[in-house]
Amino acid sequence: MYSMFPERCSVRKEGKDCQMPPEFVIxxxxxxxxxxxxxxxxxxxxxxxxxxxxxxxEGKVPQGTINFAGLKPVGTSCIKVDPNDLIQL
Structure with missing residues (x-):
């Protein structure tokens, strides 16, 4: 399964990346x-x-409300294509 999000939390503490999977989009x-x-x-x-x-x-991030939206995993079965169904361009 492919994701558009990083596989791990965005936080780095004491020079080490957090190894936990993300649970929220900020x-x-x-x-x-x-x-x-x-x-x-x-x-x-x-x-x-x-x-x-x-x-x-510090003015480095826009002023506004900080929002946390929970991530929900979604899975799908692999889609298999018959090579004869492909169109050659």
Whole structure:
């Protein structure tokens, strides 16, 4: 199964990447749109919030509401194609 999201939490602590899978997409909702800023596991949710608030105060991240949306895994069976059904271009 392929994913458009990173396989792991976006947090790096003491030079080491978190090895937990992401559980939330983090975004900032501002007056001019919503910006995805990363993914996090439940254990780093508060740390990520504090860091985003600090970056907002520094003007590096747009002002707005920090939003956490839960990720829901979706699976599908492999789709097999008969080579005779393909169209040659």
């Amino acid at each position: 975004s900032v909702k501002s007056n001019d749109g919503e910006y995805m800023v990363g993914v996090t596991c439940d254990g780093h949710k508060m740390a990520f919030t504090k860091k985003l608030e600090s970056l907002q105060q």
